Amino acid sequence: MKRNVLIIGAGGVAQVVAHKAAQNNDKLGDLHIASRTLAKAEAVIASVHEKSAMKVAGVFKAHALDAMDTAAVAALIRDIGVQIVINVGSPFVNMTVLDACIETGVAYMDTAIHEDPSKICEIPPWYGNYEWKKRDATKAAGVTAILGIGFDPGVVNVWARAAADMMDKVHSIDIVDINAGSHGKYFATNFDPEINFREFTGTVYSWQGGKWQENAMFEIGKTWDLPIVGPSKAYLSGHDEVHSLSANYPDADVRFWMGFGEHYINVFTVLKNLGLLSEQPVVTAEGLEVVPLKVVKAVLPDPATLAPGYTGKTLIADFVKGEKDGKPVEVMIYNSADHKEAYEEVGSQGISYTAGVPAVAAAILVAEGVWDVGQMVNVEELDPRPFINLLNTIGLPSYIKDDQGDRLLQYEI
Incomplete structure (x- = not known):
């Protein structure tokens, strides 16, 4: 203990x-x-x-x-x-x-x-x-x-394991992260802007066909049919959990998909093309050495200040495909959090x-x-x-949708 x-x-x-x-x-x-x-x-x-x-x-x-x-x-x-x-x-x-x-x-x-x-x-x-x-x-x-x-990585890894334990063989793990909420600002990131932008300025790595596949950010998009938030566009993105799940399930394709609105994509693209998302220092005409990415972080809203006015919901899901007793199996495990409810309970937004x-x-x-x-x-x-059982009782219940229906995921231990 x-x-x-x-x-x-x-x-x-x-x-x-x-x-x-x-x-x-x-x-x-x-x-x-x-x-x-x-x-x-x-x-x-x-x-x-x-x-x-x-x-x-x-x-x-x-x-x-x-x-x-x-x-x-x-x-x-x-x-x-x-x-x-x-x-x-x-x-x-x-x-x-x-x-x-x-x-x-x-x-x-x-x-x-x-x-x-x-x-x-x-x-x-x-x-x-x-x-x-x-x-x-x-x-x-x-x-x-x-x-x-955390959640992704974190809960989504747990869900992948839970789904894999239901199967004899896992063929693919797709993680989908959608924020269907609104913070009311012209532009802001939901967590540390520096970390947020760093995630999306490099190569998008996914694990497919037993090897690493490289793509550019926003190169591959897909509309996912999701509970609660409905059909949602998400883009193949690089993310932490791909790098451990691929090691633990090397025979499965492992991909991470993040939802972005057109406004975010447009602002992100302009900032990147102007060099304002670079982590490398530059010298201004006045002789000051600055890191462009840190300047952008300094002028954007502090993510913690977004919470009071945040509305809407998040939806994060794992789609896992595989085989059981020689037959194809597909499982979706998911959670939805409400921004306003999160703020009322703990003073932070849903993410x-x-x-x-x-x-x-x-x-x-x-x-x-x-x-x-x-x-x-x-x-x-x-x-x-x-x-999973504990999360169900402290604020983040997991739901499963498969050929038996859509229900709370709960274990008898």
């Missing part, structure tokens, strides 16, 4: 994690949140108390921390006595935080793959460039490290909600020993059943 949690980060996803951890602090113990800017961490705690989210009376403290400093992260872990770290800071800090967890022997989890600020779209598999190099170290230390436990709730579910399973496996894993390598 592990107790006491440190949340690293103080953005929209961290706010969701903080609220959900508070709602389950009877299982998780003392709570702590750390950010480079102490005031941001304190504001998250204040929002928790404003909504009386703490299930039982307990500790919730804020700390200032440079998460790029492994020694500082390790020192904080030791000082406050936590046994679980939920890293929802920038993907740039993954490896320093992971190293600190290995050093101190505490459980680690994150919601996105590590990124080097100076590089975009490295060679696949992306996990092989950083996290997977620490597999032996985590196992030697007996440290549970759960990679990519942050879907990313934050799964990390807390995983923390609860680690605390209870169910997912405390003492090594590094991607989510599809864990038993999906207790996780």
Whole structure:
């Protein structure tokens, strides 16, 4: 059994994690949140108390921390006595935080793959460039490290495993992410603009025919017939989960599809063609060195500020095809979140909600020993059943549609 949690980060996803951890602090113990800017961490705690989210009376403290400093992260872990770290800071800090967890022997989890600020779209598999190099170290230390436990990556990986367990052979895994909501702004991204744009400026990698296929962003589009939000156009995109699912299901085609409106595509294309999405520094006429991508981030709305006026729903689904007893099988597993409902509960919009709730579910399973496996894993390598059941009870129910109908996915364990 592990107790006491440190949340690293103080953005929209961290706010969701903080609220959900508070709602389950009877299982998780003392709570702590750390950010480079102490005031941001304190504001998250204040929002928790404003909504009386703490299930039982307990500790919730804020700390200032440079998460790029492994020694500082390790020192904080030791000082406050936590046994679980939920890293929802920038993907740039993954490896320093992971190293600190290995050093101190505490459980680690994150919601996105590590990124080097100076590089975009490295060679696949992306996990092989950083996290997977620490597999032996985590196992030697007996440290549970759960990679990519947001929604995508995260829940969609769990669904892929759940669907695969229903089949004798898996032929394809297609992940579809649609945001049918509206934030009312001329242009904004739903999470960190720098990370958002980095996802879509490089090569689109998918795993097809037992090898990596390369395409350009917005080159391949498809309309998907979806529950709740209806027919929706999505584009083949590069994404984290493709890089682990392809390793665990090498005989299946693995693709990720993201929904984009024409307005987003037009603005994105203009910014890219002007060089404003470059991660490489340039020098202005005044002699100032700036990174264009960081300038764009600075002038766009902070994603956390979008929540109060956000309306509509998200729809994320896995379409998995395969064989069972020699016959073709197709399964869709999905979830829909409501932006307004998310804001009313935790003060964040639906996309942050879907990313934050799964990390807390995983923390609860680690605390209870169910997912405390003492090594590094991607989510599809864990038993999906207790996780899906838990998500059903804490805000993100999973539904399945197959030849038996459309219903809640629930397991008897």
